[in-house]
Amino acid sequence: MTATGSQEPRDPARRGPGAGTGPRPGPNAGPDLAAQIVLVARGDSAAFDAVFEQIGPSVFGLVKRVIRDPAQSEEVTQEVLLEVWRNASKFDADRGSATAWVMMLAHRRAVDRVRSVQAESERERRTAVADIPYDEVIEAVESSLERERVRRCLNSLTEVQRESVTLAYYRGYTYGQVASLLGVPTGTVKTRMRDALIRLRDCLGVAQ
């Protein structure tokens, strides 16, 4: 665990590279993805192909980050994209970006998968919660401007905030599990998670 960002960066100048640049759409998505998904809802397979090209690597990357096992990650990625195909008509642009919608489906399915596995083997679960993913996450997100921005924004969080977010989001732990890992009360973790996401949102400039 690195020590960066262990202080509360109250100074707006330290909020990160996204601060003050105004709202922007999700990464490599634009309004385009939403338009494609509307076409997918009408059964347009070419549009589905385009959606896959655009968001497939993100879905697979996130799912794999949570699940780890490549074969299972592939399976879940397939389920997620098929869910996009089947439920494209449920996408509602008024409620959020298309990227957020697809990534929500992806994350939920990945989390469902790891929690099922956890239910299967409580003992395995206990040994699996031993490591802290932050450094690996940072390594993984270092390679494009978008990733750089996410990395900087993650660094703008306090350490507990950052740990709460990465353990929950990239590992699929519940706030209760995060609390026991970090040795802090569940109420604290809930608050940290919300504060952290609000700060990330503002830093990334993705507010609706």
Added chain:
Amino acid sequence: MKNKLARTSKRDAHTLAGAYAMDAISAPDRDRFERHLAGCEECAREVASLREATAMLGTAAAEPLPAGLKERVLAAAAVTRQQPPVDEAVTRPHPRRVTSRVGPWLRSLAWPGRLALAAGAAAVAAVLAVAVVFGVTNGSMQQQLDQAQASSQQIAAVLTAHDAVMTAGPVTGGGTATIVMSHSRRALVFTAQGLHALPASRGYELWLIGPAGTRPVGLLPAGRHGMTGPVIASGLRPGDHLALTAEPADGSAHPDAPMMLDVAL
């Protein structure tokens, strides 16, 4: 359930927004928070904006796709029927409701009279549901699943649906029935435990009865350790009831025997 809700202060529920946006939340907490969201527009907006932030955490993890994955998905999509959109002429959803996945008919799920839903039973059902899918309780459950490999995927899909709702109640003549229903999948999974043993010439049969007609779901497979099912009933329609009767062992086209269970869905 109601008591638990009442005990949750608004502020308390509100702090769950972050955990909820990251799915870092147990199923009961998720249901509780979604009920809160349904009546809190501000919270729904906050969650939506936090989801935008988590989406960027997700896309930052992008990785090159394994070879052939896209082709497999496109091929699967080509033979997969798409869900129809909301029928504007039929439903009038609240414009801002985030929990629209839980439709009105699902919400009205209630056990009439003495079949009243017990909160404790729901928790038991949750454990049972997991057991049903993953065979963590006993070997016979696993065997049943192995035998019903085709339907087990469907069953898993219902049990892991984000809008899955569980309920349990007693069966006339003995035993407990557990239902896990998903509105989005228009399907439910039925299991029962401790049903009165029938003579070999009779079997338990499950029915869907409603405005769309009476449809046999199927005979409950004879289970071991007093456990029957799981049985999946799909193609649920608004106004359907789920009913259980004891019929001749090879099943009936219409329920002839008295209802041992009648649940409005």
